[in-house]
Amino acid sequence: MKVGILGSGDVGKALAAGFLRHGHEVTMGTREASKLADWAEKNPKALVGSVTDTAKWADVVVLAVKGAAAADALRGAGVENLSGKTVIDATNPIADAAPSNGVLRFFTNLDESLMERLQQEFPKVRFVKAFNSVGNGLMVNPKFPGGKPTMFICGNDDAAKKMVAGILDQFGWETADMGKAEAARAIEPLCMLWCIPGFLRNEWSHAFKLLV
Numbered sequence: 001m002k003v004g005i006l007g008s009g010d011v012g013k014a015l016a017a018g019f020l021r022h023g024h025e026v027t028m029g030t031r032e033a034s035k036l037a038d039w040a041e042k043n044p045k046a047l048v049g050s051v052t053d054t055a056k057w058a059d060v061v062v063l064a065v066k067g068a069a070a071a072d073a074l075r076g077a078g079v080e081n082l083s084g085k086t087v088i089d090a091t092n093p094i095a096d097a098a099p100s101n102g103v104l105r106f107f108t109n110l111d112e113s114l115m116e117r118l119q120q121e122f123p124k125v126r127f128v129k130a131f132n133s134v135g136n137g138l139m140v141n142p143k144f145p146g147g148k149p150t151m152f153i154c155g156n157d158d159a160a161k162k163m164v165a166g167i168l169d170q171f172g173w174e175t176a177d178m179g180k181a182e183a184a185r186a187i188e189p190l191c192m193l194w195c196i197p198g199f200l201r202n203e204w205s206h207a208f209k210l211l212v
């Protein structure tokens with residue numbers, strides 16, 4: 001697949017490396033390509049482009065920007081370049097405020113997630129929430145003594161979720177499909193839960209598993 005990644009932070013880089021490792025083509029879409037000069041040198045198989053060109057080129061897009069900038073980044077990519085495509089939404093709606101006893105603050109509430117806001121503004125985009133509930137260092141083929149971890153996903157389009165489940169399988173995850181976009185109200189706060197041991201005890205090496 002041609003995977004276009006919007007955002008040049010740790011998540012964008014980790015997922016780009018994962019897609020390359022699993023044989024996909026990757027373009028990193030950024031507002032400032034110079035930021036990725038070193039990274040591009042170390043990852044010669046990847047392309048770096050503008051946000052718009054990346055969205056146009058891609059079969060599937062990964063949204064890996066700061067949560068507060070997510071809608072802006074999609075507007076910059078161009079709705080016409082995203083319509084009908086799957087957008088894997090790895091963002092979290094983290095507010096610009098310090099955590100409280102290790103608990104992150106969000107700019108959304110429990111009745112409206114960031115992904116629902118994006119789905120409402122971009123109705124023709126097939127959003128799938130994924131990769132938001134684990135640190136970037138564990139996103140690709142994590143190894144745990146307790147076996148494969150679970151990635152909770154949701155989204156309104158079943159075919160898009162099936163495709164994302166295939167990617168997660170390649171990346172060494174079990175997928176738990178939690179339903180439509182509203183389920184992002186529950187999946188986005190998993191990021192808060194995941195970060196608490198990190199902020200309180202500097203423990204960042206865990207992932208969630210659903211036992212059935």
Ligand SMILES: NC(=O)c1ccc[n+]([C@@H]2O[C@H](COP(=O)([O-])OP(=O)(O)OC[C@H]3O[C@@H](n4cnc5c(N)ncnc54)[C@H](OP(=O)(O)O)[C@@H]3O)[C@@H](O)[C@H]2O)c1
Nearest residue numbers: 007008009010011030031064065066067069091092135136
């Ligand atoms: N860090 C983690 O381990 C982790 C884990 C799970 C989920 N997440 C979520 O994944 C997302 C990315 O996290 P991150 O840690 O890689 O980096 P980040 O610092 O949250 O965001 C990185 C990217 O956001 C883009 N950005 C910032 N302001 C923007 C704006 N006004 N318009 C368009 N793009 C803008 C920038 O892209 P360019 O400057 O290149 O255009 C930048 O590279 C976040 O939503 C985060 O909550 C992070």
